[in-house]
Amino acid sequence: MPEGADGYWSAMPLPPPGPDAHVLVTGASSGIGAAIARSLATRGYPLLLVARRADALTELAGELRGLSGLTAEVHTADLGTDDGLDTIRDIVLGDERIVGLVNAAGYGVTGRVADLAGDPEQRAALDGLVRLNVLALHDLTVAALAAFTPRVRRGGHAAAVLNVSSITAFQPLPGTASYAASKAFVQSFSEAVHAELAGTGITLTTLSPGLTRTGFADAAGTDAFDKAPDLVVGEAADVAEAGVAAMVAGDRTVTPGLVNQLSALGGRLAPRSLLLPAIDRAMDAFGS
Numbered sequence: 546m547p548e549g550a551d552g553y554w555s556a557m558p559l560p561p562p563g564p565d566a567h568v569l570v571t572g573a574s575s576g577i578g579a580a581i582a583r584s585l586a587t588r589g590y591p592l593l594l595v596a597r598r599a600d601a602l603t604e605l606a607g608e609l610r611g612l613s614g615l616t617a618e619v620h621t622a623d624l625g626t627d628d629g630l631d632t633i634r635d636i637v638l639g640d641e642r643i644v645g646l647v648n649a650a651g652y653g654v655t656g657r658v659a660d661l662a663g664d665p666e667q668r669a670a671l672d673g674l675v676r677l678n679v680l681a682l683h684d685l686t687v688a689a690l691a692a693f694t695p696r697v698r699r700g701g702h703a704a705a706v707l708n709v710s711s712i713t714a715f716q717p718l719p720g721t722a723s724y725a726a727s728k729a730f731v732q733s734f735s736e737a738v739h740a741e742l743a744g745t746g747i748t749l750t751t752l753s754p755g756l757t758r759t760g761f762a763d764a765a766g767t768d769a770f771d772k773a774p775d776l777v778v779g780e781a782a783d784v785a786e787a788g789v790a791a792m793v794a795g796d797r798t799v800t801p802g803l804v805n806q807l808s809a810l811g812g813r814l815a816p817r818s819l820l821l822p823a824i825d826r827a828m829d830a831f832g833s
């Protein structure tokens with residue numbers, strides 16, 4: 546693996562698996578995060594699994610140990626709280642075995658903001674969404690770069706981050722405004738940092754899935770997934786495989802599936818004066 550003139554490793558993605566090449570995955574108790582953990586374990590990476598539900602993480606850890614014979618540690622934490630985030634940040638900063646971070650924890654809230662604003666539970670869900678999808682992801686990404694950079698500069702192995710965004714990142718979305726805005730943050734931040742990291746030996750990849758069959762719809766309180774044609778609803782295993790392949794390669798970004806790629810392109814290019822009222826009406830038709 547070539548070393549650049551500046552002493553940095555050049556264009557190196559996630560290093561090969563081994564006892565010192567652990568990956569920490571948030572949101573590993575279900576859906577895309579769990580599928581990413583399976584994909585990484587299959588490739589031979591020992592894992593640190595993070596989420597709130599200890600039972601689901603423990604079950605997955607057992608499955609992964611059976612699958613690969615590798616370590617899968619369980620770390621329960623609510624990343625929407627200061628305590629939970631402090632705990633996981635300390636692990637990212639202090640555990641020298643970690644060469645990869647996957648930020649998959651996240652959830653959505655559906656409904657018009659003005660309707661949600663007066664309900665204390667919904668209001669708390671909106672605030673929690675921003676804390677988890679934006680603040681926790683940003684915090685752990687920055688912590689990972691603080692931990693990885695001196696190690697890679699000392700000539701240690703390369704390192705990689707995978708941040709889970711969404712095709713909702715590519716245009717504002719009436720009916721799920723805070724969620725789409727949180728993913729626009731993830732997409733913009735992650736792509737910019739990917740460019741900043743060029744030639745450092747550290748990569749940051751953004752995974753931007755479309756509708757995917759997971760626990761997401763229940764958590765977001767939407768039945769849109771049931772109403773959407775099968776063609777546009779992906780499987781978590783396929784999304785995870787695309788994300789892990791891109792992370793291993795050190796790619797900037799990946800949007801799995803042609804329909805999702807076209808949707809992302811349309812969201813970027815369509816005039817917002819036409820797009821936003823149309824989405825608002827579509828959200829009503831789909832039951833948000």
Ligand SMILES: NC(=O)c1ccc[n+]([C@@H]2O[C@H](COP(=O)([O-])OP(=O)(O)OC[C@H]3O[C@@H](n4cnc5c(N)ncnc54)[C@H](OP(=O)(O)O)[C@@H]3O)[C@@H](O)[C@H]2O)c1
Nearest residue numbers: 572574575576577597598624650651711756757759760761
């Ligand atoms: N499904 C889709 O259609 C879709 C599309 C695009 C992007 N995404 C993104 O994909 C990522 C994974 O979502 P998913 O679809 O796999 O949904 P999911 O099955 O509901 O998984 C969400 C994960 O986040 C964890 N989580 C939620 N709140 C947390 C908290 N406060 N602290 C720590 N962990 C927390 C959950 O674990 P616990 O409940 O155990 O804490 C769970 O492991 C999210 O970032 C989501 O925005 C999903």
